[in-house]
Amino acid sequence: MLTAKFKEIESNTEWKAQLVLEFSKSNHRTILSHRKHFGPLQVQKPFYPEINGTCHVYILHPPGGVVGGDCLNICIDVNPNAHALITTPAAGKFYRSAGPVARQRQVLKVAPEGTLEWLPSENILFSGTKAQIKTKIELSCESHFIGWEISCLGRPASEELFSLGELDQNFEVWREGRPLRIERLRLKGEGPDLYAKWGLLGFPVIGSMVCVTDKTGLLDSLRKIKNDSIDQELFSVTQMNGIILCYFLGSSVERARNCFIRAWKILRQEVIGYDAVEPRIWKT
Numbered sequence: 578m579l580t581a582k583f584k585e586i587e588s589n590t591e592w593k594a595q596l597v598l599e600f601s602k603s604n605h606r607t608i609l610s611h612r613k614h615f616g617p618l619q620v621q622k623p624f625y626p627e628i629n630g631t632c633h634v635y636i637l638h639p640p641g642g643v644v645g646g647d648c649l650n651i652c653i654d655v656n657p658n659a660h661a662l663i664t665t666p667a668a669g670k671f672y673r674s675a676g677p678v679a680r681q682r683q684v685l686k687v688a689p690e691g692t693l694e695w696l697p698s699e700n701i702l703f704s705g706t707k708a709q710i711k712t713k714i715e716l717s718c719e720s721h722f723i724g725w726e727i728s729c730l731g732r733p734a735s736e737e738l739f740s741l742g743e744l745d746q747n748f749e750v751w752r753e754g755r756p757l758r759i760e761r762l763r764l765k766g767e768g769p770d771l772y773a774k775w776g777l778l779g780f781p782v783i784g785s786m787v788c789v790t791d792k793t794g795l796l797d798s799l800r801k802i803k804n805d806s807i808d809q810e811l812f813s814v815t816q817m818n819g820i821i822l823c824y825f826l827g828s829s830v831e832r833a834r835n836c837f838i839r840a841w842k843i844l845r846q847e848v849i850g851y852d853a854v855e856p857r858i859w860k861t
Contacts, residue, residue, distance in 0.1 A: 591646035591677070594618040596636065598651075600691075602658040606630025610656070618649060627854045631660045635858055636697070638669070643681065645674030645707055651683045655691040655720075662694040666858045668729075668830075669698065673705030673742070683712045687720035692849060695724030696841065696856070699784075699830045704731050704740050704766060711747040716789060718753055721849055725786035725823075725837045729830050730764070730771070733781045741766040750787060750820060757818050758787065777826060780810070784825040784833045788844045791819050795847055799823065802839050812836050 594616030601610035607630055609623050617639050624633040636651065643649065655661050671679055687693045695714075702708055716722055726748060730739035746762040762783075770776035777783060799814040799821070810827030823840050825833040842853040 591644070591648075592617055592640060593648050594638075595650040596620070596652070597654075598634065598663075599654040599656065600632055600659040600661040601656045602660075607632040607659040607661055609634065618651065624857060626857060627851070629660070629851055631662055631692075631851070631854075633662045633664075633856050635856070636663060636665050638665075641667075642670035642672050643679045643708070644672045645677035645679050647679045649681045651681075653683075653685045653693065653695075655685075655687045655693045657688045658690045659688075660692040662696065662856065664856050664858065665697045666861075667698055669700040671700060671702045671706040671708045673703050674707040676707075678707045678709050678743075680709045681711070684715070685713070685722075685724075686715045687717070687722055689717040689719040691717075692721040693724070694841075694845070695722070697726070699727035699729050699782075699834070701729045701732065702739060702742065702744055704737055704742055706742040706744070708743070709745045711749075713747075713749045714751065714787075716750070716752045720752070720789065722750070722787070722789045723841060723844055723848070725784060725841075727782065727784035727825070727830060727833050727837070730777075730781040730783070733828060739764070739766050739771065739781065748785060748787075750789065752789070752819070757789070758820055758822070760785065778811075780826045780828055782825070782827050782830055782833050784837060786823040786825075786837050786840060788821040788848060789819060790821060790844075790848045792848060795821065795843065798843050799840055802836050814840075 596618035597613040599611035600607050619637045621635045731737045744764045748760045750758040772779045803812045813824045815822050845853045
């Protein structure tokens with residue numbers, strides 16, 4: 578009886594949510610020209626902290642966490658010549674599941690001469706979670722994109738390991754309908770890949786950052802970031818197939834974010850042509 582009641586409660590508390598945003602150029606700035614939401618996914622009003630008219634938007638998820646059975650869908654369209662920067666005010670939390678999978682899907686489309694900076698806070702995956710996180714970026718030849726994803730397995734500050742659960746994470750970058758980069762990460766709690774030399778080496782924080790560009794000569798500046806990370810942690814940079822890739826593997830979400838923010842500031846200036854202006858929410 579207790580099991581039946583628990584399943585009934587969990588079923589009744591599952592969230593289905595969708596957020597659709599479209600950005601367009603209007604006069605000398607980018608506007609949020611269309612928004613539609615269903616369920617607990619919302620955005621605050623846009624901010625304009627830059628003189629170039631870049632539209633800063635914060636995606637909100639009021640429940641504060643994702644549980645088994647939840648399904649969140651985010652669709653972003655950036656129209657020609659528009660420039661949007663999207664972030665979140667707090668970490669995403671994927672809680673322990675009694676069985677169902679929590680799903681989060683994100684499709685980000687950028688039209689010719691459009692620019693999207695996708696800079697969300699980290700996802701914290703509690704021990705026992707069952708999560709599927711899929712991100713697909715669809716670009717044209719003239720699109721600009723810089724983005725990252727950071728995941729924290731367990732809660733290192735509370736000495737909670739990712740001893741149970743599953744993570745299935747996809748990150749795909751497509752240009753003109755052809756794949757530039759497809760990454761897939763599959764992890765199980767206490768699985769050998771969490772600790773092996775060919776896996777995560779026991780580190781709980783993993784992050785990847787991409788910048789779509791054919792511009793060369795930027796890797797030396799990015800590799801200097803590694804000098805400020807502690808010896809045991811790993812920060813690597815490479816470039817292939819029109820993408821600069823940065824990877825972080827370590828013990829601290831804060832250090833991962835700091836590495837990626839420093840890389841973002843370099844890439845934004847060199848690739849997009851504007852000095853980096855951090856979202857106000859990062860300072861609160």
